[in-house]
Amino acid sequence: MTDRVGPPLWLLAELTYRCPLQCPYCSNPLDLQAGARELNTEEWLRILTEARELGAAQLGFSGGEPLVRQDLEDLVSHARGLGFYTNLITSGVGLSRERVSALKDAGLDHIQISFQSTDEELSELISGSGKAHAQKVAMARAVKEAGYPMVLNFVLHRHNIDQVPEIIALAESLSADYLELANTQYHGWALQNRDSLMPSRQQIEAAETAVNEWRQANPGGMKLFFVVPDYFEERPNPCMNGWGSMFLTVTPEGRALPCHSAAALPIDFPDLRTESVSQAWYESPGFNHYRGEDWMQEPCRQCPERDRDFGGCRCQAFALTGDAAAADPVCTLSPHRALIDEALIRAGSHRQRPPSPLLFRTLANSKDLIASSGGL
Amino acid sequence: MKPGEIPRLHPHLRFQWEPAQEAYVLLYPEGMVKLNGSAGEILAVCNGERSVAEIIGLLTEKFPEAPDIETDIIDFLVTAHTNQWLVSD
Ligand code: SF4
Ligand code: SF4
Numbered sequence: 001m002t003d004r005v006g007p008p009l010w011l012l013a014e015l016t017y018r019c020p021l022q023c024p025y026c027s028n029p030l031d032l033q034a035g036a037r038e039l040n041t042e043e044w045l046r047i048l049t050e051a052r053e054l055g056a057a058q059l060g061f062s063g064g065e066p067l068v069r070q071d072l073e074d075l076v077s078h079a080r081g082l083g084f085y086t087n088l089i090t091s092g093v094g095l096s097r098e099r100v101s102a103l104k105d106a107g108l109d110h111i112q113i114s115f116q117s118t119d120e121e122l123s124e125l126i127s128g129s130g131k132a133h134a135q136k137v138a139m140a141r142a143v144k145e146a147g148y149p150m151v152l153n154f155v156l157h158r159h160n161i162d163q164v165p166e167i168i169a170l171a172e173s174l175s176a177d178y179l180e181l182a183n184t185q186y187h188g189w190a191l192q193n194r195d196s197l198m199p200s201r202q203q204i205e206a207a208e209t210a211v212n213e214w215r216q217a218n219p220g221g222m223k224l225f226f227v228v229p230d231y232f233e234e235r236p237n238p239c240m241n242g243w244g245s246m247f248l249t250v251t252p253e254g255r256a257l258p259c260h261s262a263a264a265l266p267i268d269f270p271d272l273r274t275e276s277v278s279q280a281w282y283e284s285p286g287f288n289h290y291r292g293e294d295w296m297q298e299p300c301r302q303c304p305e306r307d308r309d310f311g312g313c314r315c316q317a318f319a320l321t322g323d324a325a326a327a328d329p330v331c332t333l334s335p336h337r338a339l340i341d342e343a344l345i346r347a348g349s350h351r352q353r354p355p356s357p358l359l360f361r362t363l364a365n366s367k368d369l370i371a372s373s374g375g376l
Numbered sequence: 377m378k379p380g381e382i383p384r385l386h387p388h389l390r391f392q393w394e395p396a397q398e399a400y401v402l403l404y405p406e407g408m409v410k411l412n413g414s415a416g417e418i419l420a421v422c423n424g425e426r427s428v429a430e431i432i433g434l435l436t437e438k439f440p441e442a443p444d445i446e447t448d449i450i451d452f453l454v455t456a457h458t459n460q461w462l463v464s465d
Contacts, residue, residue, distance in 0.1 A: 007396045009408065055396025058408055085390055085403035109390065110405040149388035151405045177388065178405060220460075 005291065007055030008248035008281055011084075012062060012260060013044070015072070016252050019065040019361075020093050022128040023116065025155055025190035025197060026361040028064060029263050030369050035064070035252035041071040043273065045078050047250060050277035052082040056248065059084040064252070067094035073106040080107030087112060089153075092136040093129065100142045111143045112151040112180075118166040122159060128360060140174045151178040156207065157197035158347070164207040168214050168224070176222050181211065183229035187261040187315055189361045192369075196358050198347035204232055231340050235305065236312025236328035243290035243314060248281060256280040258287060261315040265324050290314055295325050299333045377428050377453050383462040384424030391419055402461060418452050422462060428453065 017028050017035030028035070039047070048059070059079050066072055067090055079086050088103065092113040100111070115136055116126040123133035144150050152171050154160065160167075164181065171179040183204075184190050184197050199207075211226045230237050240247045240259045249257040254272040257263060267289055270280035281287055289295065293306060300311040311317075312328020320329045321336045329336035359365055377383075385391055390403040393416075400416030402409045411419065417438075421431050431453075432446050439445060456462040 009397075055394065057394055057397075057401060057403060058406065060406065083392065085408070087406055109403075112405065147387075149405050 005282060006245065008051060008277075009056055009246040010058045010060070010248065011048075011051045011056040012060045012247070012249040013048070013075075014062055014064065014249060014251050014260065015044070015066045015069045015075075017064040018068045019063055019091065020068075020129065021065070021091050021132065022360040022362050023126055023155070023189075024193045024358040024360050025157060025184045027185070027188060027190075027260055028361065029261075030188055030192070030366060032361075032363055032366040033370075034263065038069075038252045039254045039273070041074060043254060044071075044075055047254070047272055047277060048075065048079050048084070049082060051248065052079075052084060054278055054281060057083070057085060058087070060087045060089050062089040065091055065094060067099070073102055076103060076108045077106040080109070085109050089114070091127075091132070092139040093132055095135075095139045095142075097142045100139070100146050100148075104146050104148070108148070110151065111148050112153050113140050113143065114153040114155065115167075115170075116155075117160045118163050118170045122163075126159070126358075128362075137174070140176070144175055149177045150175070151180060152176045153180040153182060155182050155184055156199070157184045158199040158203065159197075161199045161203045161207050164210045165214075168210070171222060178223045178225070181207070181224065181226040183227060185229070186231070187319065188264065189359070191319055192359050194343060195346055198231070198343060199229075200348045201232060201344070202348075204228060230313075230316075230328075230330045231344060233330060234332045236309050236316070236330040238309045239313035239316075239328070242310045244281070244287040245291075248277070256284070256287070258290075259315065261313075264315060265318055267324075290325075297325055297327070299331075299335075300327045303333065377450050377457075379427060379429035379432075381428050381464045382424065382426065383422045383428065383431075383453060383457070383464045385419070385422065386460050386463050389461060414448065415452060415456075418449055419456070419461070 016038055017032045066088060076086055086107065086109045088108055088111045090111065090113060113136055116123040120133045124130045140150065140152065154167050168179065186194050190197060208226060211224055215224060244258045247259060249260045250272060251257060251263060255263065256270045256272050267286050269286040270284040272280060296306065296311055300306050312330060314324045317326045317328050318324035320339050327334040329339050388404055392401060394401050397410055400411045400419060402411065417435065421434055432449050435449060436445055453462065
């Protein structure tokens with residue numbers, strides 16, 4: 001199997017877990033201190049060079065908030081020189097007009113700004129900052145003026161999904177080129193907050209209708225992406241297009257992962273401080289763990305659909321069933337599908353019960369979680 | 377497509393040869409399209425200066441054996457405009 005492995009095509013560089021915001025659906029690991037010993041500039045430059053040599057073409061700088069890295073411009077300019085298409089995935093907090101143009105000069109191709117809501121109040125509730133929303137709007141304008149293609153990203157959940165028509169209107173008024181309506185994926189912090197974040201089926205359907213109506217009325221207009229959350233489907237997503245098939249994530253400390261959630265799996269992943277990107281991608285036991293089909297169990301093992309979804313997400317299988325090689329419980333053929341249905345029933349009945357409090361992504365909450373689990 | 381039209385790459389896209397994929401690709405925010413051989417060859421000569429007529433002339437000369445090359449080029453240029461890969465004024 002390993003002899004037919006293709007090169008990594010996408011590299012997600014998680015530069016830091018530091019972030020001024022505290023979104024309760026954050027995709028960072030619960031153990032934020034696992035990012036404390038950040039790679040230095042030289043180490044990142046080497047990793048970018050090696051990944052590009054293998055064939056990676058798309059590069060996302062993310063975090064945490066990647067803007068807190070003062071060497072971001074140097075990393076961008078190196079990456080662009082290597083031929084990467086460079087994406088910056090930011091909350092917009094810490095951005096300024098000066099930095100927007102400095103990054104442009106460094107060769108940055110695209111800036112994606114993530115929003116929490118269309119209004120200040122909800123934005124503050126989710127992100128913990130009362131000033132963030134106005135800052136994001138101002139920076140979206142600056143990004144557009146500087147000539148970048150503009151992508152706005154909204155992570156959707158129960159508290160903001162009813163705003164989809166207003167979200168589309170806001171994106172239009174900012175002349176966005178792309179609008180990503182990304183339903184929360186229930187890993188890490190979002191899984192901790194699942195009962196408080198999961199929308200009801202009616203909410204999803206209303207949002208989808210609003211998206212479709214806008215698309216019909218505006219052919220050739222801004223590109224809208226809306227993906228129904230996997231909990232509401234009968235089959236899992238083809239996670240990462242197959243484990244170790246094209247996606248490579250590098251954590252702030254230099255751990256190479258097949259996806260940004262995989263750090264939670266009980267697997268040893270390669271350390272790029274001591275190994276090359278090529279060794280990590282092609283030779284490490286971590287990356288080869290779930291390549292191919294030999295690891296599969298029933299019902300995936302003989303399933304005719306296994307080359308379409310690869311059995312779904314390993315991280316979701318592990319988080320919900322305790323077995324990372326199980327079928328993704330989203331699949332209605334999985335013996336664990338009841339776990340998903342129970343969560344959906346709770347989401348559908350949320351109007352009858354008091355909302356549970358959100359657990360925010362803060363260093364203090366991270367330490368408490370790690371202490372109470374006896375270390376993850 | 378009129379013969380005098382001058383197609384150029386949409387300003388938000390990047391077009392480049394990727395040795396690892398042995399193909400031309402289009403890169404855009406968080407996305408990548410791997411182009412088949414003929415699509416790559418056509419886009420490679422859409423430099424924002426050549427007209428449709430010149431593009432057809434150039435490629436017919438380069439690939440004299442290809443049958444119906446003119447129709448194929450025009451079909452592709454139309455699709456590429458619909459996909460907003462190419463724009464012309
Ligand atoms: S999701 Fe929110 S808290 Fe997490 S890195 Fe992004 S902006 Fe920061
Ligand atoms: S049984 Fe496994 S392979 Fe088949 S559809 Fe479900 S998750 Fe996919």
